[in-house]
Structures are given as C-alpha cells and as structure tokens.
Amino acid sequence: MTTDEIKQIIIKQILEIAPEINEEDIDPNAHIQRSLEIDSFDFLRILTALNKEIGVEVPEADYGKVDTLDHMTDYFAQRLQQ
Amino acid sequence: MSTFVMPSLGADMKSAVLMEWKVKEGDSVKKGDVIAAVETSKGVIEIEVFEDGIVEKILVPEETESAVGTPLAIIRSLDESAVVEKPASLNVATDAKEAESPSASLQSIPDKSTETKRVKSSPLARKKAKELGIELLTLAKDDKTVHLAQVESKKVSGTTGMSGMRQAIAKAMSRSNAEIPHYYLSTSINMTSALHWLGEVNKNRTIEDRILPAALLIRAVVRTLQEVPQLNGFWMDDELHLSEAINPGIAIALRKEGLITPALLNAEHMDLDGTMDALSDLITRTRSGKLRGSEITQQTITITNLGDLGVESVYGVIYPPQVALVGFGRIIDTPWANGDTLSVRKVMQATLSGDHRATDGRTGGQFLNKLDQILQTPEELL
Structure with a gap:
C-alpha cells in the first residue's frame, strides 16, 4: 500500500463518519478532531474502520501520533512496514 | 381493546407525520415493540406500544400528519376475543374519522x-x-x-x-x-487514576471493545445517583417525584446542527461494558435519526460532556421537568497539591445544576463529593 493510498483510505473513512465535511476542508496538518469537530466517539469509529481496512490497530498510547491527517498517514505507513 | 394514539414526544410537539407502519393488522405485539415511525422536528422517531395484544385495526395510513392524541390503531388485548365491544370500536372509528379529516388538509x-x-x-x-x-x-x-x-x-x-x-x-x-430557580456547584476531580486504570483495561482489549472515558463518567454518575437519589426525578405538581429507573439523558451533538439528549434507559442495570455498548448504540441511532419515543421522553437527569469541545466547565440549563444536570468539562493537566508536594495531574471540572425547589445545595454537594469518591476507585465501576 502506498502512502497516497493510505491517505485516500483515511479521507474516505473520515467522510463516511462525518458526511457533511467536504474533502477540501481537511487540512493535512490540522488536528483532525478539533478542526473537523469529531468527538472521541466518532474518532474511535474512524480508527475502528481503519483497522478493518488497513489491518493496523492504533493503541491508545499512540493517539498522539495520529492527530493530523499527515501524521496518521505516516503512522500507518510505518506500522505496515514493520 | 385500547386505542393507540399519536404520543406526545415533547411538550412542544403538536403533531407529527406517521411515516411507516412496522406492523400490519393481525400482528401480535408485545409491550415495548416498535410499531411505527413518525417524523417530528427531532427527526424520525420510532414509537413503541405500551401493552401486549394484537393489532386489530390500523386507522391512519402512512404519510399522514396527525395531531397528538389522534387514534392511530386499535390494539386488542390477548384475553379479548375478536368480536367484542362493538360500541367501543364504533366510537373509536368515529373519533378517528373526525381526527383524520382535519389532517387531510395538512397532508x-x-x-x-x-x-x-x-x-x-x-x-x-x-x-x-x-x-x-x-x-x-x-x-x-x-x-x-x-x-x-x-x-x-x-x-x-x-x-x-x-x-x-x-x-x-x-x-x-x-x-x-x-x-426553575437554578443553583450551581462545581468541584475539581482528579481523574489521573481513573484514566490510568481505563488505559490499562483498554490495553488488553481489541479496538472494538475499548471503553471511552464518557462511558466511565456516565457509569459513575449512575452509581452516585443510587447513593444520592434526590437528583434523579421530576418536579411536577409542585413536588419532587423520584424515579426508580435511572435514565440519564445524554447530550449528543448532531453533526449538522442542533443537539438531542436521548435517554440511556435503565442505566442502573448496566455494568461498564453495558454502558459503553448502550452509549455507542444511542449515539449511532441519534446521528442516523432512529431514536425511540421512550428515549426522548423518559430522561430522569441530563449529563452533558462538553469536554470534547474543549471548554473547562459547563453550567447547564436544566431540562424541565427534570431537576438536575451534570456537566463535565475537558480533562486538563493541572498543578495538584497532595500534602506538601505539588505535582501535575489530569483534572476535570464536574458541575451540577440543581433545581432549588427540589433540592438544596447540600444535596448537590453530597452528589459531587460522592462522584469524586467513586471516580477514585474506578475498578468498582466495572
């Protein structure tokens, strides 16, 4: 899976959970939860869906590493390489 | 024989549109079964029947706007035979016709x-x-x-x-x-050990089974209300009516706009996992517009957790006829004195808005102190 493919999967899942968001409103460097008003419940749903799609489970201790779209993409790419 | 009428789903509701029948004539129904979906200003709500029986007759077709109290169907009790009480059913039929005619123009x-x-x-x-x-x-x-x-x-x-x-x-x-003459109380709760404990619990679980801090807080409120029940109930006819069931209304923001506080019904029977499952189900159905009538009418207290939006304390407005609202703010790293030592701890502001007609600040204070105590031994909430 390429980094770009991972990013597209993440975007798809965000839009699935929060359908009123436009793709162009997702700033790759902004805090996902705060900038898109995604609460902890919906954030967990996004991570659960990504686990199904990508096969990587994000432990709670790593939440700080998946705070923005770019960080999340890098995180999944790294975990997939391991 | 009884008539199933358009229920009132809030003091402000005058009428609603019957969208869909989930049953047909001749079906047997049990108390609590969803038998129809209606559309209100709160979205599409599934309405339940309040007795066991058989759907004898459906009086209102789908896509009809009906005023609150309009007969929608006739339910025959199980111990009644099919041909009974002619006058009663005739009566109902006339009522239904009368009720239907004005709504025809609304359709x-x-x-x-x-x-x-x-x-x-x-x-x-x-x-x-x-x-x-x-x-x-x-x-x-x-x-x-x-x-x-x-x-x-x-x-x-x-x-x-x-x-x-x-x-x-x-x-x-x-x-x-x-x-409502409101009074407001607030206390700082050290959440360090509760969050640490929850982290340890979640570490050994798959992502699907993780428990959110929100579920822990709801469970803690429910446990506290069992000790301080005076805040769980209604103010009606100038007196406080306590409720045995604990049905906390959970403030849930809708993605587009607005907010609903549907009830987590009978939360006193749920353990921590049960609370988390019920909360997930409730949030999902709230956001997809599939709430049940009982969930938007039977709240006994409200819990609002604005912490997700980043504010530190919430002084809420009580939803009548309830008598209290519990607010949780954001959990922040704060200097915390313990004896002579100063350290940084994860601290949350818990607030209580109380109806002063129903309780005094003393009761509210007992509630917040007990809540604090309970959150210091989170393992007892499992």
Whole structure:
C-alpha cells in the first residue's frame, strides 16, 4: 500500500463518519478532531474502520501520533512496514 | 381493546407525520415493540406500544400528519376475543374519522409538476420545501430519503430562520429559565487514576471493545445517583417525584446542527461494558435519526460532556421537568497539591445544576463529593 493510498483510505473513512465535511476542508496538518469537530466517539469509529481496512490497530498510547491527517498517514505507513 | 394514539414526544410537539407502519393488522405485539415511525422536528422517531395484544385495526395510513392524541390503531388485548365491544370500536372509528379529516388538509400531495425526477422524501420535508421554494432534488443524495431536518438546515443556511429543532430547544430553555430557580456547584476531580486504570483495561482489549472515558463518567454518575437519589426525578405538581429507573439523558451533538439528549434507559442495570455498548448504540441511532419515543421522553437527569469541545466547565440549563444536570468539562493537566508536594495531574471540572425547589445545595454537594469518591476507585465501576 502506498502512502497516497493510505491517505485516500483515511479521507474516505473520515467522510463516511462525518458526511457533511467536504474533502477540501481537511487540512493535512490540522488536528483532525478539533478542526473537523469529531468527538472521541466518532474518532474511535474512524480508527475502528481503519483497522478493518488497513489491518493496523492504533493503541491508545499512540493517539498522539495520529492527530493530523499527515501524521496518521505516516503512522500507518510505518506500522505496515514493520 | 385500547386505542393507540399519536404520543406526545415533547411538550412542544403538536403533531407529527406517521411515516411507516412496522406492523400490519393481525400482528401480535408485545409491550415495548416498535410499531411505527413518525417524523417530528427531532427527526424520525420510532414509537413503541405500551401493552401486549394484537393489532386489530390500523386507522391512519402512512404519510399522514396527525395531531397528538389522534387514534392511530386499535390494539386488542390477548384475553379479548375478536368480536367484542362493538360500541367501543364504533366510537373509536368515529373519533378517528373526525381526527383524520382535519389532517387531510395538512397532508401534502406530491407535486408532480415540480418533481420531474422522483425524489424520495418525507411528507413534512416536501411540505416545508414547497413553502420555502427549495428544490428537493438539490437535497437528494445517493437515493436517500430527504427528511425535514435537511430541508430546514438548507433554509437555515440561507436565511436566519429557525429550524424546528432550534425552536423546540428555545421553548424548553425559556421555560426552564423562567420556572426553575437554578443553583450551581462545581468541584475539581482528579481523574489521573481513573484514566490510568481505563488505559490499562483498554490495553488488553481489541479496538472494538475499548471503553471511552464518557462511558466511565456516565457509569459513575449512575452509581452516585443510587447513593444520592434526590437528583434523579421530576418536579411536577409542585413536588419532587423520584424515579426508580435511572435514565440519564445524554447530550449528543448532531453533526449538522442542533443537539438531542436521548435517554440511556435503565442505566442502573448496566455494568461498564453495558454502558459503553448502550452509549455507542444511542449515539449511532441519534446521528442516523432512529431514536425511540421512550428515549426522548423518559430522561430522569441530563449529563452533558462538553469536554470534547474543549471548554473547562459547563453550567447547564436544566431540562424541565427534570431537576438536575451534570456537566463535565475537558480533562486538563493541572498543578495538584497532595500534602506538601505539588505535582501535575489530569483534572476535570464536574458541575451540577440543581433545581432549588427540589433540592438544596447540600444535596448537590453530597452528589459531587460522592462522584469524586467513586471516580477514585474506578475498578468498582466495572
């Protein structure tokens, strides 16, 4: 899976959970939860869906590493390489 | 034999549209079964029957707007035979006719000239869209049915008009502030050990089974209310009526706009996992518009957790006829003195808005102190 493919999967899942968001409103460097008003419940749903799609489970201790779209993409790419 | 009428799903509701029957004549139903879906300003709500029996007759067709109290169906009790009580059923039938005739004019007829392409939409949505001159086609997405809320949010985004939900909130909150003498209390709760404990629990679980801090807080409130029950109930007819069931209304923001506080029914029977499962289910159904009538009418207290939005304390307005509201703020790293030592701890502001007619600050204080105590031994909440 390429980094770009991972990013597209993440975007798809965000839009699935929060359908009123436009793709162009997702700033790759902004805090996902705060900038898109995604609460902890919906954030967990996004991570659960990504686990199904990508096969990587994000432990709670790593939440700080998946705070923005770019960080999340890098995180999944790294975990997939391991 | 009894008549199933359009229930009141809130003091502000005058009528609703019967969208769909989930049962047909001759079906047997049990108390608590969902038998129909109605559309209100709060979205589509599934309504339940309150007794066991058989659906004898359906009196109102789908897509009909009916006033609160209008007979919708006749339910025959199981111990009654099919041919009984002629006068009663005749009576009901006449009532139903009378009730139906005014609603006939309220029914909206699909306007074929403007809808060249068929858009699935609810009757209220069609009516509103026509009033506002909004083309339903512009709102239809992926073949999904267009609901009232969508039309109204379109209206709101275009003008300063109020949506039905905004109006309902406005009414309830004005009433609350006019009638309820509120008192407010607040306390700082050290959440370090609770969060640490929850982290350890979640570490050994799959992502699907993780428990959110919100579920832990709800469970803690429910446990506290078992010790301080005076805050769980209603103020009606100038007196406090305590409720045995603990049905906390959970403030859930809708993604588009607005807020609903549906009840987590009988939360006193749930352990921590049960609370988390019920919360997930409730949030999911709230956001997809599939709440049940009992969930939007039987709240005994409200819990609001604005911490997700980043504020530190919430001083809420009580939803009448409830007598209390518990608010949770954001958990922040704060200097915390323990004896002579100063350290940084994860601290949350818990607030209580109480109805001073029903309880005094002393009761509210007991509640917050007990809540603090319970959150210091989170393993007992499992």
